[in-house]
Amino acid sequence: MPKDPNILLSYINTQLRDTYDSLAELCRSLDLDEIEVKTSLRGIGYEYDEGLNKFIPVT
Numbered sequence: 001m002p003k004d005p006n007i008l009l010s011y012i013n014t015q016l017r018d019t020y021d022s023l024a025e026l027c028r029s030l031d032l033d034e035i036e037v038k039t040s041l042r043g044i045g046y047e048y049d050e051g052l053n054k055f056i057p058v059t
Helices: 005-018 024-029 032-043
Strands: 048-050 056-057
Touching: 005 024, 005 032, 005 056, 024 032, 032 048
Parallel strands: none
Antiparallel strands: 048 056
8 A cells, every 4th residue: 555645645546436436445445444544645635525435635
């Protein structure tokens, strides 16, 4: 799993778009801590939008 938050953002959003119906499903499948993923990406100004099923910039 990428450690750099910007690369992680790209990886996670690509996986959500192409493979997974939700962040929870992705995290279960890849054995990731959902809170850690959200915290890391919040640190660069992104939050998960369930309706869009992707991380979007916080406005």
